[in-house]
Amino acid sequence: MGKIQQDTWPVIRDLRDFDPRSGNRLERLVFNHRGLFVLLMALVTLVLGYMALSRLELRPSFEKMIPQSQPYIRNFLDNRASLRGLGNSVRVVVENTQGDIFDPEYLETLKQVNDKLFLAPGVDRAWMKSLWTPSVRWTEVTEEGFQGGPVMPDTYSGAPADIEQLRQNITRAGIVGSLVASDFKSTMLIVPLLDRDTATGKGIDYHQFSRMLEEQLRDQVEFAGDSAARASGEEGSGKYKIRVIGFAKLVGDLIDGLIQVMLFFALAVVTSIAIIYLYTRCIRSTLLVIGCSLMAVVWQLGLVAWLGYAIDPYSILVPFLIFAIGVSHAAQKMNGIMQDIGRGTHKLVAARYTFRRLFIAGVTALLADAVGFAVLMLIDIPVIQDLAITASIGVAVLIFTSLLMMPVALSYVGVGAKAAERALKIDNRAAQHRGFGKLWDLLDRFTTRKWATGAVLLALLMGIGGFMVSLQLKIGDLDSGAPELRADSRYNRDNAYITSHYALSSDLFAVMIKTAPEGCLNYDTLILADRLAWELQQHPSVQTTVSLVNAVRQITAGSFEGNPKLASIQRNQDMLNYAAQQASVNAPELFNTDCSLMPVIAYLKDHKAETLDQVVAIADQFARDNSTPERQFLLAAGSAGIEAATNIVVREANRTMLLYVYLAVALFCLFTFRSWRAMLVALLPLVLTSILCEALMVVMGIGVKVATLPVIALGVGIGVDYALYLLSVQLHYQRQGMSLSDAYQNAIAFTGRVVGLVGITLAAGVVCWAWSPIKFQADMGILLTFMFLWNMLGALILIPALSHFLLKSKA
Template sequence: MTTPSNQFDTATVIADQRDFDKRSGSFLERLIFNYRQLVMVLVVLATGFLAFKATTLEVNASFDKLMPQSHPYIRNYLANQKDLHGLGNSLRVVVENTQGDIYDPEFLDAMRKINDKLYLIRGVNRPAVKSVWMSAVRWNEVTEEGYQGGAVMPPTYDGSAESIAQLRTNIGRANLLGSLVANDMRSAMIVAPVLERYGDTGERIDYGQLGRDIEAELRDTASTLVPGKPGKVKVYVVGFGKLAGDLIEGLREVMTYFAIAAAIAAALIYGYTRCIRSTALVLSCSMVAVIWQLGLIRLFGFELDPYSMLVPFLVFAIGVSHGAQKMNGIMQDVGRGIHKYVAARYTFRRLFLAGVTALLADVVGFAVLSVIDIPVIRDLAITASIGVSVLVITNLILIPILLSYTGVSATAARRSLQLDKKAGAGQGIGGLWNLLDRFTERRWALPTVIVSAVLAIGGFAVSLNLQIGDLEQGAPELRANSRYNLDNAYITAHYGLSSDQFAVIVKTPSGGCEKSEVLMDIDRLDAALRAVEGVQTTTSLADSVVKITSGLNEASPKWLTVSHNQDLNNTGVIRAQDANPELINSDCSVTPVVAYLADHRAATLERVLAATEQFAAGHDREAVQFLPAAGSAGIEAVTNIVVKKANTTMLLLVYLAVIVLCLITFRNWRATVVTVLPLMLTSILCEALMVYLGMGVKVATLPVIALGVGIGVDYALYLVSVQLDLQRRGATLAEAYRGAVQFTGKVVVLVGVTLAAGVVTWAFSPIKFQADMGILLTFMFMWNMIGAMILIPALSYFLLQKVPQQVPQQVPSQAGGVPATAH
């Protein structure tokens, strides 16, 4: 038996497994390797069971999960949701006549069929559907004989010129232009609220199926509804139900990126090891981790949604990177002549503790997200934490066990050893190590720290312009040229009222909404909101009552105000309830004031919410309360508030957790500073990049920085832990850092490239927020790697030049000699 030439490695070379004392090592090591066959049987059984559970995992979305449900404003909405028809999750289906206007018998017949198909789609709230074909959509007018009204679609409609003329008149009477009928009268809209659960089974709505039903029943059949004229009728659909359906369908395409990421990882690992068996083993164990994660998610009652769908890809990439580290350790030992079983145990001793610490940091990065008061992010935090946690078994334990059986290619092991010797002599990649060594010198360290400080200051100045919420029109989750956003652009251009609705809930005791003083306050709120920049118009019970009151008085304009006559107001409210039931509930205790916004940009939402809060502060009393917020824009405004607060809280918590982990691992505050500062620089630059790319902080991008910090700290843990141990054993800073990069430098680079390669493919996703996450995570992974390799030695020059030495402990004769905290 001999010892390797590397001065920092004292592993005893044992070429025959029979010479190894199986009673050596920690209790956990003995338990795992002395009973490795049993461990493998248990893993196989668990994998089979969890693979079966994974096959039943559902991919769905939820409107309610996107809302910060404990926020007082969202509680207002949820408490009154049943009385707020169409002010949450609604579909807007527009049917266009490409060869004329809506007053065309062929078009009207086609629209009727589409209306009926939509009405019957499972999950639609049928009693609340509105269109010119629904009898609930009515007209009212004052004539010489009194107040008259009826359904907009004449009950005697038969397609004749007379009935179409009557329809044209009724649409004018009902003032539907800009709402249910386009301003150019070439299309008409159907509004269909969507239930949260199916009425017959109580199960949550399957948005994937809803999206497919919309495409199959509405869009795909539109061209066949007018015989001989396939392009005459065209359908446009917007709303959360359709958006969620499109996202789920897009995820099916995204699955191809999983295969691409696996292929890239395989190419990188094989290029590093030139060993087919170990490459296949690392990829297989990482895939087992994904299977376990998906199975456990299903077992615990969770499901995948568009926001958490890419987490398995991330777990796979993390698993590959940790697996590569174990494989690298075993390959180095085998190259020195150590038996594969002994090499596996040596590698387990060297890397398990540091591997658990690194994975714990990853878990912390995910788990911190659970403090955010948005269910979809909490679900992401839980599912991601589960996925990273199982890597302890599948990659830190299973890979060494399997490699103890299979070993690595002898050729690959010799090649690895030769490359290490060349690197030690300054050849090959050793040239890079020589360059990095220079950062431990003052003439390199000082400029590096100064440049980093300038980057941090400049990045921070840019990051001050980082905005909360959406910065563009349409659905930011999808690309601008997606069908959904093209549909949204058409509807916005042709209809006076947008789908961005901000609703204020006016709450009174039963029967209180008909009181004159309440109606007057509602009318004042109407005026206050219409004066806000970005508000197109408003609609409310007061507005309807005013028009009805005027109509009851020969349409005199002097009656276009809320009357002090309570009897007149009572009559107006009763008639308004018949004409616009969505503006008032059955006992006249809840009525919304709806503002139609020009867009849902964060600045617009802030102005409208501020005006609402100011009005409520001056007019709330026992008899009436003005409660924000309902409508898609109202919910988004509240979500922005929570996201803004959570962004700061999340960063503080994730850095606090990382600092505590580093202090426990290093037992040295200076080393902790050296580790954390590169991470902070990356976080600052990431926020500056978001400003440059026009990204706002929202539900989709909020988790990115926490993930980047939690995973990025791995690099520093690898380097600083080895460096510190070597310094404590008497090495100088330059020698210690050189030893650290020689042992773990290649792996750090491989980890950074593998992680980045695993997520960079997301940038091509049809789902824009996933593409954004891919860009940001790629930047953070790569910059964290570069920052760790360059900034750690530079900062160490100022903070870790002298490290207290400790009395060397006797190394057991069969210990894996690389420091126990090394990665």
């Protein structure tokens, strides 16, 4: 075992023997005015805490989830006014469990649901569809010409004759499978949403909208006013059931789950307290570690509110990451001070010694974290950019809370005498090859040729194997429904019901055809639209397609007594004009008012990544082959089109993000160590962790999407802390002339032990996320647990092994 030499500075028991003018300028400024510094920190915490409580908003946004500059999204946003029904919408199904829809009581209930949704804030009322909206119409050909009207009879009163008329109208309208279930036991209400509430001018409050759906619809219709039964998450046992899907409902369910997220955060804090206390047996230093880390969270949330940002269900996990990083740095300071106090040094001097040893390494690690998080700003998805800003702010404040406040606070309260004596005994036992010394002996073997070679070869094999598995990593959703929630969640059960009972899904992929005014009625344009629809229909995942072509065919044939020979696109422009005029009444969503834009809408059976990729390939190839200055085929609108565009951005960003993160971390390591060899020693274990994490995602069936994209970058940010602390101490002793073995032993004794402690503490804090009702939080918990533990093992095993080959001589 190598020689441990921790006391490189003299043991000073009396403050009169210490020169307060020693140390750098920052150390003198902080510690020589520490009372004023603590008061200032307390005042800032109070102000930012008040801002966090009074001004911080939970404000999810549909637009923030989509890449604003992506060409497909740009096309959609530029033409959004003409595509009112192909953006953000909610679908509500009212099911009759004890009969069918031709029940006067059911129809009255459906009317009440329709009226409540119609009057709800943020609803685009002109484009809402249900059996009770006049825009849902039927048309038929008679000897006298066309006849039609609303599906719901104007004179409906609930009489048997009215019910029979409704039954005929539904059949004639052809809405079975779209608005009416195939088994006639339920009907659907399609509710498009505006970007902003017209009454307030603000963005839609999705949480409030979701609560309205629960309290005014589910509570009253499905649970007969029993909100407690609804809160259980089970379905009601009454006659009617309400089923809801859509972005607004998904976000509302995620926000509802955040209460449990807070409980998991509290559990992580309690777990951290327990583990750190078991290690230190000092309650005051344990509480200071936790307190300084929580102070960072308060500062972060307060600054986010002060700068006018909001949090959302996807960035709500960032405060825990800030807490985790804060615990890592504060524990290092606590450990160093405890060791010096155990040797007899005065608590103020011990605090200043630890500040000198670890401040530069800590600042460098935090700056590397901040830059790594800031790299996420390059991803053209606003919700990830907001996450990057939130995380970068949190990391920046850790410089004040964990690197400055922690040692200053410990300079006042110190550590318990028994705890300091216990720490010194542990160090002495380790030096005598007892206790932790046996573990240090084992780790020290990785500085030898035999063990280093074995560790590096094993890591290389794991890296190659993990890389081969990671090649199967998919972009986007891998399952139907909402992967952010559990498969047995109410939302996904509702989605499964709708998918199985309705022929047309809610996954719409639309290609926009843009022409000059009145150009969409051009014969060539309609023929090309028909060809595009046909090509899309050949894909097995496309259920059907809808466009103006369908309406023109039907109306043209109907104008000639249903002659099947005329169920085609006619060259006669007058016939096309007449067909479009008729279509504008029954299906106004098929083209805009001046007929310069019409969508070809494909109904997809799901929104899995593979499905979207293949449909995009078909549509994109057709667009490139047939677009001209007079007639442009533009991708993409509809929920599936927007998700396909998002997947494209995520795919492009996935590798470039990691490249930029590692480039930033590499530059900071190079700046800190002044050695490219040391930079490689710090970086290679992190690269292995990233590769294995992607392989784990493949094994767990997790796709890369907006919710999961940042997790690997965040894991790198936390992992680099371990390497910087361990290597900075190791290189310090190597540059003093120690051998690699002795230098590593000193690094392990001073910082490595806390690396293990922090890794276990953080892993224990997030592993309980695996039981969260929010699936993407559960997935993040498993991935972060893996990264915390593997980064710890990588730092303790691979750093000495790689150092044997790259840093064996004096650095």
